[in-house]
Amino acid sequence: xxxxxxxxxxxxxxxxxxxxxxxxxxxYVNLGIGIPEMIADFVPKGRxxxxxxxxxxxxxxxxxxxxDEDKELINAGKKCVTAIPGASYFHHADSFAMIRGGxxxxxxxxxxxxxxxxxxxxxxxxxxxxxxxxxGAMDLVAGVKKIFVITQHxxxxxxxxxxxxxxxxxxxxxxxxRIYTDLAIIDVTKNxxxxxxxxxxxxxxxxxxxxxxxxxxx
Amino acid sequence: xxxxxxxxxxxxxxxxxxxxxxxxxxxYVNLGIGIPEMIADFVPKGRxxxxxxxxxxxxxxxxxxxxDEDKELINAGKKCVTAIPGASYFHHADSFAMIRGGxxxxxxxxxxxxxxxxxxxxxxxxxxxxxxxxxGAMDLVAGVKKIFVITQHxxxxxxxxxxxxxxxxxxxxxxxxRIYTDLAIIDVTKNxxxxxxxxxxxxxxxxxxxxxxxxxxx
Amino acid sequence: xxxxQASSLSEAVVDIFDGATVMVGGFGEAGSPxxxxxxxxxxxxxxxxxxxxxxxxxxxxxxxxxxNKQVKKMICSFPRTANSMVFxxxxxxxxxxxxxxxxxxxxxxxxxGGAGIPAFYTATSxxxxxxxxxxxxxxxxxxxxxxxxxxxDFSLVKCDKADxxxxxxxxxxxxxxxxxxxxxxxxxxxxxxTIVDAGNIxxxxxxxxxxxxxxxxxxNNPAHESSLVEQEKKYPW
Amino acid sequence: xxxxQASSLSEAVVDIFDGATVMVGGFGEAGSPxxxxxxxxxxxxxxxxxxxxxxxxxxxxxxxxxxNKQVKKMICSFPRTANSMVFxxxxxxxxxxxxxxxxxxxxxxxxxGGAGIPAFYTATSxxxxxxxxxxxxxxxxxxxxxxxxxxxDFSLVKCDKADxxxxxxxxxxxxxxxxxxxxxxxxxxxxxxTIVDAGNIxxxxxxxxxxxxxxxxxxNNPAHESSLVEQEKKYPW
Numbered sequence: 001x002x003x004x005x006x007x008x009x010x011x012x013x014x015x016x017x018x019x020x021x022x023x024x025x026x027x028y029v030n031l032g033i034g035i036p037e038m039i040a041d042f043v044p045k046g047r048x049x050x051x052x053x054x055x056x057x058x059x060x061x062x063x064x065x066x067x068d069e070d071k072e073l074i075n076a077g078k079k080c081v082t083a084i085p086g087a088s089y090f091h092h093a094d095s096f097a098m099i100r101g102g103x104x105x106x107x108x109x110x111x112x113x114x115x116x117x118x119x120x121x122x123x124x125x126x127x128x129x130x131x132x133x134x135x136g137a138m139d140l141v142a143g144v145k146k147i148f149v150i151t152q153h154x155x156x157x158x159x160x161x162x163x164x165x166x167x168x169x170x171x172x173x174x175x176x177x178r179i180y181t182d183l184a185i186i187d188v189t190k191n192x193x194x195x196x197x198x199x200x201x202x203x204x205x206x207x208x209x210x211x212x213x214x215x216x217x218x
Numbered sequence: 219x220x221x222x223x224x225x226x227x228x229x230x231x232x233x234x235x236x237x238x239x240x241x242x243x244x245x246y247v248n249l250g251i252g253i254p255e256m257i258a259d260f261v262p263k264g265r266x267x268x269x270x271x272x273x274x275x276x277x278x279x280x281x282x283x284x285x286d287e288d289k290e291l292i293n294a295g296k297k298c299v300t301a302i303p304g305a306s307y308f309h310h311a312d313s314f315a316m317i318r319g320g321x322x323x324x325x326x327x328x329x330x331x332x333x334x335x336x337x338x339x340x341x342x343x344x345x346x347x348x349x350x351x352x353x354g355a356m357d358l359v360a361g362v363k364k365i366f367v368i369t370q371h372x373x374x375x376x377x378x379x380x381x382x383x384x385x386x387x388x389x390x391x392x393x394x395x396r397i398y399t400d401l402a403i404i405d406v407t408k409n410x411x412x413x414x415x416x417x418x419x420x421x422x423x424x425x426x427x428x429x430x431x432x433x434x435x436x
Numbered sequence: 437x438x439x440x441q442a443s444s445l446s447e448a449v450v451d452i453f454d455g456a457t458v459m460v461g462g463f464g465e466a467g468s469p470x471x472x473x474x475x476x477x478x479x480x481x482x483x484x485x486x487x488x489x490x491x492x493x494x495x496x497x498x499x500x501x502x503x504n505k506q507v508k509k510m511i512c513s514f515p516r517t518a519n520s521m522v523f524x525x526x527x528x529x530x531x532x533x534x535x536x537x538x539x540x541x542x543x544x545x546x547x548x549g550g551a552g553i554p555a556f557y558t559a560t561s562x563x564x565x566x567x568x569x570x571x572x573x574x575x576x577x578x579x580x581x582x583x584x585x586x587x588x589d590f591s592l593v594k595c596d597k598a599d600x601x602x603x604x605x606x607x608x609x610x611x612x613x614x615x616x617x618x619x620x621x622x623x624x625x626x627x628x629x630t631i632v633d634a635g636n637i638x639x640x641x642x643x644x645x646x647x648x649x650x651x652x653x654x655x656n657n658p659a660h661e662s663s664l665v666e667q668e669k670k671y672p673w
Numbered sequence: 674x675x676x677x678q679a680s681s682l683s684e685a686v687v688d689i690f691d692g693a694t695v696m697v698g699g700f701g702e703a704g705s706p707x708x709x710x711x712x713x714x715x716x717x718x719x720x721x722x723x724x725x726x727x728x729x730x731x732x733x734x735x736x737x738x739x740x741n742k743q744v745k746k747m748i749c750s751f752p753r754t755a756n757s758m759v760f761x762x763x764x765x766x767x768x769x770x771x772x773x774x775x776x777x778x779x780x781x782x783x784x785x786g787g788a789g790i791p792a793f794y795t796a797t798s799x800x801x802x803x804x805x806x807x808x809x810x811x812x813x814x815x816x817x818x819x820x821x822x823x824x825x826d827f828s829l830v831k832c833d834k835a836d837x838x839x840x841x842x843x844x845x846x847x848x849x850x851x852x853x854x855x856x857x858x859x860x861x862x863x864x865x866x867t868i869v870d871a872g873n874i875x876x877x878x879x880x881x882x883x884x885x886x887x888x889x890x891x892x893n894n895p896a897h898e899s900s901l902v903e904q905e906k907k908y909p910w
Contacts, residue, residue: 059639170801244675313543605877
C-alpha cells in the first residue's frame with residue numbers, strides 16, 4: 001500500500017503539533033519524557049499553557065541557554081529547564097497532591113502498549129531481569145483529568161502497540177482518552193476506538209492492519 | 219485546717235512558674251488559652267523555649283505594644299501576638315501535621331476534669347443546651363508528646379476536678395502526664411496519682427480531701 | 437493569555453448556586469474574606485453548607501450570612517467565639533445544622549479532599565463523643581478513626597498578594613485555612629489585598645500555586661471584622 | 674539558647690546505627706545531600722534501609738553508599754537513571770532488596786509518616802502489579818488502595834539557607850523530598866549552603882520550620898553529582 005516517495009503519516013514534530021492544537025488555552029499540562037516534551041514548541045499563537053513537572057515546578061519554561069543551566073532546576077526527565085515569570089516551586093507531597101487531586105487538565109505520555117479500553121502500559125516490559133522503575137507514571141494516570149498518549153503506531157519490529165489487551169504490566173486501567181500516533185488520532189470511548197483523523201496518505205485500512213482491536217469511524 | 223491569714227497554696231502566677239521550671243531548654247511548646255498563657259512569662263534565664271500556636275505560627279512572641287497590633291497576627295485564643303526572629307508561618311494542615319505527628323514536646327492545657335488514669339475533659343460540659351465547640355483540643359491531646367494540665371484544684375463550688383472518672387465528655391483518654399494545681403503537683407502514672415510537690419502551707423491530707431481518687435506519695 | 441482577575445466582587449460570586457457547599461477561609465477574623473462574603477449575601481444563594489473554622493462574630497461577614505438565613509448547615513471546629521450571637525441563637529432554635537469536627541481533622545480532611553485522598557486514619561477524637569459512629573481500626577496496637585476527605589463547590593479565600601495566574605501569598609496567621617481550601621473546591625474565588633504583575637512573586641515564595649485558583653479580585657482596603665463589630669455594623673448596610 | 678549547628682559532617686552523622694532506616698533527599702542530583710552521604714560512608718553504618726527516589730549515579734553519593742555495601746534495602750520509585758550502574762548490578766545479583774513505590778505514593782507516605790497518619794487511601798496503582806497484595810476499598814464507586822505512612826530513624830537533606838533553629842529554605846526543584854523527609858525522621862540532619870542569623874529568613878518564606886530539624890551543617894560549596902560522574906570520581910577517594 002505504500003506508494004514509493006510519498007510520505008506516509010506524520011513525523012514526530014507533526015505528531016507533537018497535533019497534540020498541541022488540542023490543548024485549550026489556559027490548560028495545566030504535564031508532559032512525559034520524550035516526544036511529549038516537543039509539544040511545548042507548538043502551542044498556537046494566542047494560547048497560554050502552563051506546564052507542571054512533577055518534581056516540583058508549575059510554570060516550567062524552555063530549556064536554558066547554554067551556560068545558564070542550573071543543575072537544581074530540572075524537569076522530571078532530569079534535564080535542565082527554566083521557570084517562567086509566574087512559576088512556583090513546591091515539595092513532592094504538594095506536587096503529587098496537585099496530580100492526585102485532579103488539578104492537572106492534561107497529561108501526555110509515551111506508551112509501550114494501549115488497550116482498546118484505554119489501559120496503558122508504559123512502565124515495565126515485565127521482563128524477569130529488568131529493574132522495575134515506575135516514577136510518577138501511575139500517579140499521573142490515576143490523577144490527571146485527561147490522559148493523552150503519543151506514540152509510534154507500531155513497535156520497532158512492526159508489531160501493533162494498540163492491542164485488545166496489554167501484555168505488559170499496566171500503568172493504569174481505562175485511563176487513556178486519546179492516542180496520537182504517526183498514522184492516526186484515535187479516541188478511546190466506551191463504545192470502542194474511533195478514528196478521529198488519519199495522517200497524510202494514510203488510509204483507514206492501512207491503520208486497521210496495524211491495530212489489533214477493531215477501529216470505528218465517527 | 220485553714221490557718222487564718224496564712225496563704226494556702228500557689229496563686230496563678232506561681233502555678234505558671236512551676237510549669238515553666240519543668241520545661242527543658244529547647245522545647246517546642248503549645249500553650250492553651252487562659253492560665254497556660256502566663257507560663258511564657260516565667261521561662262528561667264538561660265533557657266529558650268519555642269511556642270507554637272496551632273493557627274499557624276512557630277516562634278510566637280510576646281503581646282505587641284499598644285498600637286503595634288496586627289489583627290492578622292494572632293494566637294489560638296484570637297489575641298494579637300508577635301513573631302520572634304526565627305519564626306515561621308504555615309497553613310492549618312501543616313500546623314496540625316506538626317501536632318498530630320508528635321513534633322510538639324509539651325502542651326499545657328486548662329481542664330474541667332482530669333481522671334485518675336489521665337483522661338482529660340476540657341471541651342464540653344455535656345449540657346443539652348450548650349453549643350459544642352472543640353477547636354484543636356482533641357488534636358493536641360492525641361498528638362503532643364506530653365500533656366500537662368494547669369488548673370485550680372477544685373471548682374468554683376468546691377467540688378474536686380480530679381476524679382475517679384470524668385463525668386463530662388472527654389477530650390482524650392489517658393493523655394495527661396502531670397497536673398499543676400494551686401495545691402499540688404501531681405504525676406499521673408500507670409500505678410496511680412503521685413504527689414510530686416505540695417503548695418505552701420498545704421498538707422497531703424488537705425489535698426486528699428479535695429481529690430476524689432487515691433493520692434500516693436513517691 | 438491567562439487572566440483570572442474578575443471585574444467585580446459581584447461577578448466573582450455570580451455562579452454560587454442554591455444548595456452549594458462553600459468553604460470560607462479564616463480563623464476568627466484573620467483571613468476571613470469579608471468582602472466576598474458580603475457579595476455572597478447580596479447575591480443571595482440559599483441552603484448553603486458552609487465549611488469554616490468558626491461562625492463569625494457580630495452581624496457582619498460570616499455571621500451576617502448566617503443571620504440572612506442563607507446557611508442550612510455549618511461544618512466547623514469552634515462555632516462559639518467572643519461576640520458570636522447569631523449562630524448560637526439559630527442553633528438552639530433548631531434552625532441550623534452543625535457538624536462539629538476537631539480543628540486538625542477538619543484541616544486534614546480539607547487537604548485530603550484537595551489531594552485526591554478519599555479517607556485517612558487519625559488518632560484525634562479516639563474514645564470521645566466525636567468518634568461515635570465512626571469506623572476505627574488499630575495500627576501498631578494504637579486505635580485510629582477513619583476520616584473522609586471533603587470537597588466543596590466553591591471556596592472563598594482572602595490573601596495578601598495575587599497575580600493574574602492566581603499565585604498567592606498570605607499575611608502572617610491569616611494564612612490558616614486559605615491554602616488548603618484553595619485546593620479543595622471546584623471553583624476557588626480569592627480576594628487579594630494587591631494584585632501584582634506575573635513574575636513579581638518569587639517562585640520560592642508562592643504559597644498557593646495558581647492552578648488552585650479560578651478567580652481573583654483586588655480588595656485594597658479590606659474591612660477588619662472586629663472593627664465593624666465594635667462599631668455595631670450590620671450587613672447588609 | 675537553641676543552636677542546632679553541628680561542628681562537622683562526621684559529627685552530624687555520628688549516631689547513625691547499623692540497621693537504621695535512612696531517608697535521603699533528592700530527585701536525581703537536585704537536592705541530593707552528597708557531602709552528608711559521603712560522611713555516612715566514612716562513618717560506616719551497615720544494613721541500612723534507604724528511602725530515596727532514585728539510587729544515585731556513577732560511583733559517588735548514594736550510588737557509592739550502595740556500592741560500599743552499606744544498604745540492604747532500597748525503597749524508591751525509580752531505581753534506574755542515566756549512569757546508574759551500581760544498584761542494577763547488585764539487584765540482579767540478588768544482593769540488595771527493592772521496594773518499588775509510585776513516586777506520589779512514596780511522597781504521600783512520607784508526609785503521612787511525619788503527620789501522624791498511619792494509613793490513607795489512594796487511587797494510584799489500582800489494578801496494577803504494584804497493588805498486588807494490597808488492601809483495597811471502594812469510596813463513591815471508585816477503587817482505592819490502602820497505603821501506610823513511613824517514618825525513618827534519620828533523614829539526610831540538603832537545603833539552601835538554614836538558621837540556628839533549623840528553619841530552612843530550598844533552591845528551585847532541589848526542594849523535592851526535603852521538606853517532607855524532615856518531618857518523618859526521628860533525627861533530621863541537614864546540609865545547608867549557607868547558615869544565616871536567626872531572623873534573616875522571613876517567617877513567610879520558611880519552607881521547613883525548625884521544629885523538624887535536629888542538626889544543620891554548613892557546606893558552602895556542595896559538589897554536583899553529575900560533575901563528579903563526568904570526572905569519573907569514585908568515593909571514597
